[in-house]
Amino acid sequence: MLDFDAERLAQFNAEITAKYEDLKAKNLNLNLTRGKPSSEQLDFGNALLSLPGENYIAADGTDCRNYGGVTGIADIRNLWAEVLGIPAENLYAGDASSLNIMFDLISWSYIFGNNDSERPWKDEEKVKWICPVPGYDRHFTITEHLGFEMITVPMTDEGPDMDAVRELAADPQVKGMWTVPVFGNPTGITFSEATCRALAEMETGAPDFRIVWDNAYAVHTLTDEFPVVYNVLDFAKEAGNPNRFWFMSSTSKITQAGAGVSFFASSKENLDWYASHANVRGIGPNKINQLAHAQFFHDAEGVRIQMRKHAGSLAPKFQRVLEILDERLSEYGVATWTKPKGGYFISLDVVDGTAARVVQLAKEAGIALTGAGSSFPLHKDPNNRNIRLAPSLPPVEELEVAMDGVATCVLLAACEKALEA
């Protein structure tokens, strides 16, 4: 918080207002909203676009062109099982989007109940859901859409505050929880082993409680090191809660964002329940695209090779954002931000009560930021302070201009706030 005397504050306000007017005069049209890979990153997967060619037969002899196979083909299941360190028999491969599978899992629990339900969730008096914040907006939109009551839990450096989670989970009306356990959206936080085990072991009031383990960034490092992917299915089994996790993964930010392969890992019982509905919904996922992916990667090391290319493209962008935030903001104490080692986002906390104003100022200067509050259920950030920055899509030069502008907006909003006081 700006800690200036009145004179200094007025002077600073004049300086930063002038800077903001200069910024507006540039008539920018820049966008930091989207957690999308850049064109350069998508190029890393271009070999896929000519696969599988004439090699359309899977290793077990399946003609991938024809109908059938709710589990996905063994070729990609085996490969991805190695990537995640999970047995292939516990892993289904799907179409492009794991979000689709999450929606289906929850909506089918709503209509039919899941394999541990006493009744369909639609017939419960109330369904509540644990939402660590800040979190992924599209997660919260699903549970909002189904009318669940979303209860927020703060994040620590090791994952969600487990005392709060344990207390909430004891309520039988609490049916589940959203998580992004590795390089979380938008915090970049990776859950510690202790947190993973605690989530696997905790008691829950509802027998059909589920944790959506959206491991969307399991291999999405910005450094030379890959994170440990804990086999929470094993942790849960050991703790006597074998059906606790719906473990999601996908190649969306590895190959083609909109044309990859999704994965759903879980206990056999959970997978059987899923298949009992998925087999009514349709005739199985696109096996051709799965085979193309298996051919493209060759093996788990092929996935890591691909991710090192992404890191080479993304890391300089993240570094420049962090440098600009540091250069422009650190001396004033008006903001804090995460320094992620992976994932797609930087989470920026500005002066309380000013996030929406920062986004508005930026918009008026031609810089699109993700809406304030978008990382919270119902888009309500109780402190109006969190802004999600997505550095992946723009080229570095644009990113620099945009971030310098954002810093100006953060300072101007802080000034305005300080002048009010």
Place this chain on the structure above:
Amino acid sequence: MLDFDAERLAQFNAEITAKYEDLKAKNLNLNLTRGKPSSEQLDFGNALLSLPGENYIAADGTDCRNYGGVTGIADIRNLWAEVLGIPAENLYAGDASSLNIMFDLISWSYIFGNNDSERPWKDEEKVKWICPVPGYDRHFTITEHLGFEMITVPMTDEGPDMDAVRELAADPQVKGMWTVPVFGNPTGITFSEATCRALAEMETGAPDFRIVWDNAYAVHTLTDEFPVVYNVLDFAKEAGNPNRFWFMSSTSKITQAGAGVSFFASSKENLDWYASHANVRGIGPNKINQLAHAQFFHDAEGVRIQMRKHAGSLAPKFQRVLEILDERLSEYGVATWTKPKGGYFISLDVVDGTAARVVQLAKEAGIALTGAGSSFPLHKDPNNRNIRLAPSLPPVEELEVAMDGVATCVLLAACEKALEA
């Protein structure tokens, strides 16, 4: 029905029993159950398996590799709109399976109600559904899964018996109806224009009544002629029922069965309602596969060229099946069958009460037939007489052996029945 005197019947029974024993001695392992394209047919689409290559930008500049776009890309929507004779603005392109979209439409109506519903279908005392029979088993499985009461309506040569349909549709608990309007599964019947108009115009008790217009075989001719695809969206709009039809289409039996593109055509209001839920479920369909399909076909004539190849492969198989049925069965009056001009199936009606026995006899002789009753809701054929034959998958030589065997089984079951009497 076998119309022999006792002596002749005993003699015939001896002959046909001997024939059946010969059949069993062959230890066959043949399969007529699956409405899948053959390997030869799938080959017609092999050029797709190397597309789109480096040409991944849609005509409007969209990078098809990245996220986004619930409607699908204009390239394939425009092309398919021409194939169906429907404006592209009324047509969304999706992932591989239109069955998936049908399930979503119905399950979302169940959870949320559709755009004309007074309440979600889950909150209705009872939901009933009109099921013309024989029909497509996977349709009936969806409405069974959601607990709807399925009411059957007989088929005429022009489509479902409209007097029966009108009477049922007047009931406010009747929320919808399954149809396969062109080259129906399994009958091969194509709805006449009068039937199409009558369905568009009829009054319904429920304001949110929907006809699932599963036009799965719209271009799947076995002759040189393509059927007229009536624009029922227009018929319905003219009649003041603009939201009546959920019109489905797909390339599943045109390019790759399990890796094609599906389509959903409807009124703007219906599409908006669909998008309001589909946008929560995910981030849009696989645009790369859509672009590959647009490149593969070039234009609507490209689709017709492709379908002529399929006809060249399928027509001789259908012809042999019909010849064998004629040669072996026509003189005895024990069966009738359809002579379709398109689609994937021949519908065989055997002596009442013997369909299950025919399927059992065939199974014991190593010939797998679709289960008796599978074309009826809950797999219950009230007359136990209908058998769905799927000639597409096996090579002609296998098909001949299998059909000759089936004819023997039909005759033996008819003999057994006659001997009982």
